Amino acid sequence: MTRHVIVRSDRRPDAEAVEVLGRVGVATAHEAMGRRGLTHPVLRPIYPGARIAGRAVTVLSQPGDNLMIHACIEQCGPGDVLVVTTTSPSTDGMFGELFATQLAARGVLGLVIDAGVRDVADLTALGFPAWSRAVSAQGTVKATPGSVNVPVVVAGACVRPGDVVVADDDGVLIVPREEAPAVAAASVAREANEQEKREKFQAGVLGLDVYGMRATLERLGVTYVDEPADDAVPAPSA
Numbered sequence: 001m002t003r004h005v006i007v008r009s010d011r012r013p014d015a016e017a018v019e020v021l022g023r024v025g026v027a028t029a030h031e032a033m034g035r036r037g038l039t040h041p042v043l044r045p046i047y048p049g050a051r052i053a054g055r056a057v058t059v060l061s062q063p064g065d066n067l068m069i070h071a072c073i074e075q076c077g078p079g080d081v082l083v084v085t086t087t088s089p090s091t092d093g094m095f096g097e098l099f100a101t102q103l104a105a106r107g108v109l110g111l112v113i114d115a116g117v118r119d120v121a122d123l124t125a126l127g128f129p130a131w132s133r134a135v136s137a138q139g140t141v142k143a144t145p146g147s148v149n150v151p152v153v154v155a156g157a158c159v160r161p162g163d164v165v166v167a168d169d170d171g172v173l174i175v176p177r178e179e180a181p182a183v184a185a186a187s188v189a190r191e192a193n194e195q196e197k198r199e200k201f202q203a204g205v206l207g208l209d210v211y212g213m214r215a216t217l218e219r220l221g222v223t224y225v226d227e228p229a230d231d232a233v234p235a236p237s238a
Contacts, residue, residue, distance in 0.1 A: 007149035011162035017180035022053030024187040026170040032186035039155035039172040043131045046120050050129030051168040052109040054081040061146045063090030068146035078107030081165040085114040085154045091134035093118030100128040114154045
């Protein structure tokens with residue numbers, strides 16, 4: 001028989017690293033981490049402009065059943081991000097405003113769910129961000145066991161309890177807990193490097209020259225040719 005568990009866990013990522021990752025955002029942190037850790041872009045924010053980074057609290061549910069979301073709430077606290085997936089694909093509206101109200105009262109930052117959410121207008125008014133596979137009013141039951149705070153796969157990315165979840169308009173990134181300080185430091189370095197490039201671009205320098213890509217074009221056999229002058233082009237026959 002499958003063993004279903006609710007794991008009580010105090011495992012947390014480095015707080016300073018989480019703050020940095022939230023500030024730099026998904027794209028910069030993803031590049032700094034070697035272009036790893038992104039969930040599939042099917043997960044989209046329910047409203048624009050949201051930006052969070054926090055500790056993952058994971059939920060493995062049966063499709064169409066939100067019992068384990070109810071069960072996980074007491075395991076959540078300030079700075080956490082609830083991460084929910086199902087044992088098979090689902091777009092049912094497993095999460096809504098009443099869940100968000102409970103989680104917001106506990107200081108939870110937001111939700112990432114590889115299924116559906118509903119009550120989007122209410123979630124937006126609450127300022128409770130969610131990244132989901134779908135928006136659906138389809139209701140769910142509360143009848144089937146699952147697990148809380150176990151490793152899960154969410155939209156193609158492995159998430160362990162205590163990993164860092166970074167989410168914004170560019171998508172959702174999972175940073176392994178033990179890598180968070182190094183990824184944060186690499187992200188800061190990347191920011192500084194990008195600022196140098198930004199200043200050059202503002203001064204009119206081209207990316208072709210900043211990145212040394214003229215040599216790449218030549219190596220690939222791309223050549224420049226001048227368009228003939230207008231008077232060199234034969235006139236169409238009558």
